[in-house]
Amino acid sequence: MTYDKNSGDDHRPNLPPSSGEQLAALRILDANFNRVSEGLRVVEEYCRFALEDRHLAQNAKEIRHDIGHLAAGISPETLAKARETLRDVGTGVTLGSEKTRAGILDVVIASTKRVEQSLRAIEEYAKLGYPQLSAAAKQLRYRAYTLARAMLLTDHHRQQMAKRLLYVLIDGRASDAEFASLVRMLVEARVDVLQLRDKRLTDRQLLEKAQLLKSLVEQFAPAGAEETAERPLLVMNDRPDLALLARLDGVHVGQDELPVDAVRKIVGPEMLVGVSTHSIEQARQAVLDGASYIGCGPVFPSNTKQFGSFVGTEFLAQVAAEIQLPAFAIGGITLENLPQVTAAGFSRVAVSAAVSSAADPATAARLLKTELLAAAARQA
Numbered sequence: 432m433t434y435d436k437n438s439g440d441d442h443r444p445n446l447p448p449s450s451g452e453q454l455a456a457l458r459i460l461d462a463n464f465n466r467v468s469e470g471l472r473v474v475e476e477y478c479r480f481a482l483e484d485r486h487l488a489q490n491a492k493e494i495r496h497d498i499g500h501l502a503a504g505i506s507p508e509t510l511a512k513a514r515e516t517l518r519d520v521g522t523g524v525t526l527g528s529e530k531t532r533a534g535i536l537d538v539v540i541a542s543t544k545r546v547e548q549s550l551r552a553i554e555e556y557a558k559l560g561y562p563q564l565s566a567a568a569k570q571l572r573y574r575a576y577t578l579a580r581a582m583l584l585t586d587h588h589r590q591q592m593a594k595r596l597l598y599v600l601i602d603g604r605a606s607d608a609e610f611a612s613l614v615r616m617l618v619e620a621r622v623d624v625l626q627l628r629d630k631r632l633t634d635r636q637l638l639e640k641a642q643l644l645k646s647l648v649e650q651f652a653p654a655g656a657e658e659t660a661e662r663p664l665l666v667m668n669d670r671p672d673l674a675l676l677a678r679l680d681g682v683h684v685g686q687d688e689l690p691v692d693a694v695r696k697i698v699g700p701e702m703l704v705g706v707s708t709h710s711i712e713q714a715r716q717a718v719l720d721g722a723s724y725i726g727c728g729p730v731f732p733s734n735t736k737q738f739g740s741f742v743g744t745e746f747l748a749q750v751a752a753e754i755q756l757p758a759f760a761i762g763g764i765t766l767e768n769l770p771q772v773t774a775a776g777f778s779r780v781a782v783s784a785a786v787s788s789a790a791d792p793a794t795a796a797r798l799l800k801t802e803l804l805a806a807a808a809r810q811a
């Protein structure tokens with residue numbers, strides 16, 4: 432489809448076809464189509480070579496191609512005519528700050544901003560005669576924004592979760608004393624993430640248990656442990672409101688609970704938001720939604736929760752090949768079947784029964800962690 436004035440496009444303003452204003456607008460569109468494509472190429476390279484995230488790289492590529500299609504809507508002759516008519520006074524004007532960048536992230540952030548600004552310029556100037564193009568540019572600006580957010584969050588969360596391999600789900604136990612004893616063992620065994628998941632408790636009991644969990648971990652972890660990753664991150668299952676009230680580090684939601692953007696409205700931008708995924712499409716979506724990590728499962732039959740079907744290790748292999756966001760395999764994982772999980776390219780697991788129901792939870796956790804560290808070293 433073309434957006435030219437003589438193409439039958441609707442809602443045209445009454446500008447004369449050869450007006451200087453419209454030629455200027457066309458030149459602005461032309462320059463910004465080029466700028467946005469260049470910026471997206473920089474973003475795509477970052478996703479591909481720095482993040483090594485095939486999914487995000489593909490997403491950047493798709494946006495770049497869609498921008499190409501948008502630009503093709505204005506005939507090359509029209510653009511060529513506009514290019515010749517006016518002299519580009521902006522050529523060669525660069526700001527000092529554009530010549531150097533502090534690091535690779537700076538490079539990609541600058542490009543991301545350029546992409547969004549250029550799409551905004553297209554959106555505004557296309558209003559002079561190309562309303563459909565303007566609307567399409569607006570959609571692409573949202574997509575570029577979503578990509579940029581996912582890209583920057585992926586980097587941040589990857590750093591936060593970098594060395595966190597063993598994730599243990601615990602219930603509230605029969606008493607606070609029993610709960611405290613389990614938490615102490617798991618902190619000492621260097622479990623990396625602890626999730627409070629207890630579907631039996633009332634809201635009030637859950638909040639109290641979450642607050643107890645927080646104070647126990649502060650008590651049992653070595654001083655200054657937060658910075659050195661020596662204390663487990665604390666996650667609340669299902670409930671962003673309770674995670675916030677108990678000042679935990681994160682919340683985990685499933686496909687039937689609140690979506691990430693709604694969760695973020697409650698907990699803000701910093702808190703970890705984990706998402707359960709059962710297919711590669713859901714995993715891709717979680718990346719774009721800005722999840723901090725994903726749970727992938729159920730891999731095997733579980734004694735903790737009943738399932739009708741299982742994703743198996745094929746899904747894990749797909750995720751390992753494509754997605755860089757930290758991903759934890761979950762569902763019936765034990766020390767015995769762990770080799771199948773690590774063979775699929777995973778070195779992160781979330782377990783409940785294998786640790787929480789073990790006769791000796793501390794030893795069970797330590798054994799799992801040793802295997803995961805070895806797998807991570809092999810996969811590095």
Ligand SMILES: Cc1ncc(COP(=O)(O)OP(=O)(O)O)c(N)n1
Nearest residue numbers: 668683684685686707726759761781
């Ligand atoms: C780390 C992790 N992964 C997956 C789940 C499962 O979440 P969900 O599908 O919402 O099921 P419930 O736990 O709510 O029964 C999880 N909790 N943690």
Ligand SMILES: Cc1ncsc1CCOP(=O)(O)O
Nearest residue numbers: 729733735762763782783784
């Ligand atoms: C809550 C949940 N979601 C997928 S598997 C699972 C249970 C994990 O527990 P276990 O490790 O005992 O199978």
Ligand SMILES: [Mg+2]
Nearest residue numbers: 669684685688
């Ligand atoms: Mg849930």
